Amino acid sequence: MPSITSAGIGSGLDIESLIGKLVAVERTPINQLKTHTDGLKTQLSAYGKIQSALAAMRDAAGKLTKPDTWAASMGNSSDATAVSVSPSASAPTGNVAVMVNRLASAQSVSSKVIPVGQAVGQGTMTIELGKWTEAPPPADPNDPVPPPTFDPKAGGSPININLPAGPYQLAQVRDEINKSNAGVVASIVTDSSGPRLVIRSSETGATNGFRIKVANSDGQPDGEGLSALSYDPGTSLTPMTRNQAAGNASVLLNGLSVDSESNTLKDSIEGMTINLLKASTAEVNLTIGPDKDSIKKAINDFATAYNAVATLMGDQTKYDAATKKGAALQGDSSVVGLQFEMRGLVGGTSSVGGKYSRFAEIGLNPSTGGVFKTDTGKLDAALGDLASLKTLFMGTDSNNPSNVGLAKQLQSFADKALGFDGRVTNRQSGLQKAIDNDAKSTERLETKVSLTEKRLRARYTALDTQMSQLTGLSNYVTQQLKAMGN
Structure with missing residues (x-):
């Protein structure tokens, strides 16, 4: 905010206007530096876009140099x-x-119908995973069938679920079972008869069967209360019904x-x-x-990424004859050099062997502007010989390790350009350094302008004071002469 001043009152001169115009002249180099800095920032931004596009092209080319891509x-x-x-x-x-x-199947058992609101009971449930083995039928059909045997799962251990205070409702029992991580999942299934508790193995397989032992709070294994949820065919009391056996x-x-x-x-x-x-x-x-589809996609992704780089470089270096203006990097030797090298690589040949030696032979045709124009028919035909196609992109000459496929060449080109001492990295560093130098120069010039304005204001203030004094003296002399004349 400009300061309030009375400069010019004594002399009648527009001192503020004079100082403003003189300071504006002093600021001319600062304005020129700002224009120069803006241009540098535009170039740096353009290089940032090229850096990003080159990195994307490098990654797409790199995918075609990985054995997993071709082994899909x-x-x-x-x-x-x-x-x-x-x-x-x-x-x-x-x-x-x-x-x-x-x-493979999971064991599933279900309880009798337990109406909503009816207490289940309290006590302890013990769930153990293992394998049920049916006993062979007796020699005499009149003899009772022996109960199945249970072999606990190796490495497992019984899980106790304590229900000490109650009485518990069916939903609460279900929740406690599911929280126990006992290798089973409990749910309530309701049909026309009413709700039942269904317990199912978490995993399939014969060794993931289970048995449930219940210690009822009343000590009576009578199939009532919590003991209604027991399942152990090896005992005489098995209230729950097996709906499906665990099997492999x-x-x-x-x-x-x-x-x-x-x-x-x-x-x-x-x-x-x-x-x-x-x-x-x-x-x-x-x-x-x-998987020819995934390989084709990888090739098309590479072509798209390459075209993005080529198009971006072309846009940033072009000259518009109609407006007579060049793009941000028009005439930039680093970008022009990158363009030339890239076009040489995609238009060149590979001598690592195989049926194909050029991109154009597989349908990636270099066209106007240095971009690929893809011939889908040719590419589909080339996918019929994956070994030769793979060699074109990622092959290596056993006699000359530096002689590699075209994708490896482009990957190496991008790595060098984007590396610590690469052309893109060096140019970005140079532009940033120039921007920083402009900022320092601007700071020095701003200090100079500030001192100049201070000096001008002091001089014009002194002049204003002097002229005010002279004006006062002139008025006094005029008054004295007039008085003497009278």
């Missing part, structure tokens, strides 16, 4: 409703025949019988995850082959 596999199933497959890069190509005789999946893989606790086979065939969805009445054929 895809799997098809003749009946995806019964069996699906997810191959990894290590999966062998070919066919696998799968027959699902039985899916039974599968034929290429004719070989395979038993699995899970419906997801991860280790049966190396590199393949086979998902069993339902039992099948006929063999399901799984076909494993190279």
Whole structure:
């Protein structure tokens, strides 16, 4: 905010206007520096965009130099409703025949109907995972069938669920079971008869069956109260009903019988995850082959990233004849050099071997402006020879390690340009240094202008005072002469 001053009152001169114009002249170099700095900042911003685009192109080219990109596999199933497959890069190509005789299952038991609001009781429930083995039938059909035997799961231990205070409602018992991490999941299922507690193994497989022992608070294992939720066929009292037994999946893989606790086979065939969805009445054929779609996408992504760099460099270095103005980096030797080198790489040849030696042979045609124009038909045909295509992008000459595929060449080019001592990095550092120097020069000039304004104001204030005194003296003399004349 300008200060309030009375300069000019004594002399009648517009001193503030005079000082303002003189200071404006002194600020001319500052304004010129600002224009220069703005230009530098525009160039630095343009280099930032080029840096980002080059990094994206480098990453896209780098993906085509990774073996995993070319080893990607895809799997098809003749009946995806019964069996699906997810191959990894290590999966062998070919066919696998799968027959699902039985899916893996989880044990499930249910209680009798327990009306809403009815107390369940209190005590302790003990849940233990393990395998149930049915006893063989007796030799004499008239003899009683022996109860099944229970083998606790290796590494497991019984889980006690204490329900000391009550009486507990069915929903509260369900919640306590689910909080116990006992390897089972409890839920309440309601039908026309009323609500029941259903307990199911968290995981499938024969060893994930379970038994439930209950110590009722009244000490009576009578099937009432909390003991109504016990399940142990090895004893005489089993109030809960088994709806489904825990069992393993039974599968034929290429004719070989395979038993699995899970419906997801991860280790049966190396590199393949086979998902069993339902039992099948006929063999399901799984076909494993190279994932040409993902490879094609990687190539198209590379072409798009390269075109973005080429287009950006072209826009930043062009000259508009109509407006007679150049873009931010028009004539910039560093960018022009990068453009020239990039075009040389994409238009050049590779001598590392294989069927292809140039991008144009696989449908990536360098066109006007240095960008790729993709011929989809040619690219699809080239995908029929993945070995040669892979060599074009990431091959290495065994006799000359520096002779590499075109994607490796472009990746190396971008790494050098963006590296610690690269052309892009050096140019950015130079521009930033020039901007910092302009800021320092501006600060010095602002100090100079401030001192100049202070000096001018002191001089004109003194002049104003002097002229005021002279004016007063002149008026006094005039008055005296007039008085003498009278």
